[in-house]
Amino acid sequence: MRLSDRASDLPESGIRKFFELAEARDDVISLGVGEPDFSAPWAARTAAIDSLERGKTSYTSNRGMAALRERIADHHERYDQPYDPADEILVTTGASEAVDLAFRALVDPGDTVAVHEPTYISYGPGIELAGGEQLTVPTRAEDDFALTRESLEAAGAAEADLLVLCYPNNPTGATMTEEEYAEVAAFCRDNDLRVIADEIYSALTYGTDHASIATQPGMRERTVVVNGFSKAYAMTGLRLGYALGPAEAIDAMNRIHQYTMLSAPTTPQYAACEALDRCDEEVTEMVDEYNRRRRLVVSRFNEMGLDTFEPGGAFYAFPDCGGDDEVFAEELLEAEGVAVVPGSVFGEGGEGHLRVSYATSMRELKEATDRIASFVESRD
Amino acid sequence: MDAEREVLDVLARNAREDIDDIAAQTGLDADAVAAAIDALEADNVVHGYQAVVDWDRVDEGKIRAIVEINVELDRETGYEQVADRIAKFPAVDALHLVSGDYDFAVEVLGETMQDVSRFISEQVAPMPEVTQTVTHYIMETYKDGGIRFEDGDDDDRLSVSP
Numbered sequence: 001m002r003l004s005d006r007a008s009d010l011p012e013s014g015i016r017k018f019f020e021l022a023e024a025r026d027d028v029i030s031l032g033v034g035e036p037d038f039s040a041p042w043a044a045r046t047a048a049i050d051s052l053e054r055g056k057t058s059y060t061s062n063r064g065m066a067a068l069r070e071r072i073a074d075h076h077e078r079y080d081q082p083y084d085p086a087d088e089i090l091v092t093t094g095a096s097e098a099v100d101l102a103f104r105a106l107v108d109p110g111d112t113v114a115v116h117e118p119t120y121i122s123y124g125p126g127i128e129l130a131g132g133e134q135l136t137v138p139t140r141a142e143d144d145f146a147l148t149r150e151s152l153e154a155a156g157a158a159e160a161d162l163l164v165l166c167y168p169n170n171p172t173g174a175t176m177t178e179e180e181y182a183e184v185a186a187f188c189r190d191n192d193l194r195v196i197a198d199e200i201y202s203a204l205t206y207g208t209d210h211a212s213i214a215t216q217p218g219m220r221e222r223t224v225v226v227n228g229f230s231k232a233y234a235m236t237g238l239r240l241g242y243a244l245g246p247a248e249a250i251d252a253m254n255r256i257h258q259y260t261m262l263s264a265p266t267t268p269q270y271a272a273c274e275a276l277d278r279c280d281e282e283v284t285e286m287v288d289e290y291n292r293r294r295r296l297v298v299s300r301f302n303e304m305g306l307d308t309f310e311p312g313g314a315f316y317a318f319p320d321c322g323g324d325d326e327v328f329a330e331e332l333l334e335a336e337g338v339a340v341v342p343g344s345v346f347g348e349g350g351e352g353h354l355r356v357s358y359a360t361s362m363r364e365l366k367e368a369t370d371r372i373a374s375f376v377e378s379r380d
Numbered sequence: 381m382d383a384e385r386e387v388l389d390v391l392a393r394n395a396r397e398d399i400d401d402i403a404a405q406t407g408l409d410a411d412a413v414a415a416a417i418d419a420l421e422a423d424n425v426v427h428g429y430q431a432v433v434d435w436d437r438v439d440e441g442k443i444r445a446i447v448e449i450n451v452e453l454d455r456e457t458g459y460e461q462v463a464d465r466i467a468k469f470p471a472v473d474a475l476h477l478v479s480g481d482y483d484f485a486v487e488v489l490g491e492t493m494q495d496v497s498r499f500i501s502e503q504v505a506p507m508p509e510v511t512q513t514v515t516h517y518i519m520e521t522y523k524d525g526g527i528r529f530e531d532g533d534d535d536d537r538l539s540v541s542p
Contacts, residue, residue, distance in 0.1 A: 122542070293405070
């Protein structure tokens, strides 16, 4: 069948190769997984089951159940992000749909969209599908992969129409402080950039509170915030996210959403209401456990001589492997049966690094880091 | 969170963690972890370290029962004194004073059901303060010490994902 040029031109994700290499073996400990190893809180799962038993299987409002949007609005007061559930919140099928809708609602063909890299792999293809062009803004290891005004200026982002932010960051685990955001926000205001802020990891920060560019002066009206239930509540497979933003942006996204998705799936919306009502304690327990693993992993990588900055969020460490990251990852998998993802998969600035997910049990993390240490020793 | 609480959280999940790993997980140095453990033990916060065992999987395993005990107290004898006498039996694995229809909930461990029955009828029931016992044999344990008893690893996530 003849395919559209648009589909044919989309590159295969660089992560695919490592997925296939890892799947080919059955003795692999994988530190390559980009989702929680916990299950969704049981109360949220029972709410989903209960909704099915009550026959709640019809569509919801395009924007999502009103009860859920109200809870999302309440929940975001903790980040000083006030949004009106009536017209400033859109519930989507995963945060991924929200990102895609934001691109399609905000990008005109030929628009330039600045994206800091290394970062999550879906933004480039999303921008391309919306007809935009990506401008890459590399972040630097010496800045602990935070975005700076200097990096934006050096990359020529002043000419861009839109900026995509992903903090806490996948793959680096980097976070941004209020002060760092103030600098970036000033740049956006000075150059009239709108922002899509993917904050899916906002609940997973360690020792610091999550900060958002949307709370900076003059930024709320030019920012669409994307978030969801996948990471905080370990609900990846339930596919439920949302966007927060000024009414005109949410309205435009909803116009596309109503034709392409109609509404986000109903069952997860019931689970999400319960998650927001009653599952804070489970989230705290997961965050505490991630934090213990994070400290262990970072200290073990530094001990074995792979420099690793202290990541403030998400569930990734980003050690410097001191050479070609793809070769390192392939040889590590071959020699020790440990899967990690080469940093270069996540774009410019990721070279020479590895994305190490600590969303796996403490026992496996210890075993995997022991194996990596012996691999590193064998290469010296 | 203070150092002792952080160390306690790690030990309560896995008492076999070594000091260096606890230090790495909590961000404390090894000396501080060792000091915290010493303090927890000295203050009787931590009374001991045990494995969570699924006795059903052990050949010649053990029988476990939960025994409800009602007691009658008098001016000289309070719950403390009765508890002290019951706790001295090695077969008593755990002993709690509880609210509700009975006074003590006792977990008893024995080699056979006969052992447990004999222990209750010959040692506990005859105690002057004990007015009634009800024994519930545990048929199956699904979760203990916060750990779900089930087979192996059911991680069905993709091995590598973005």
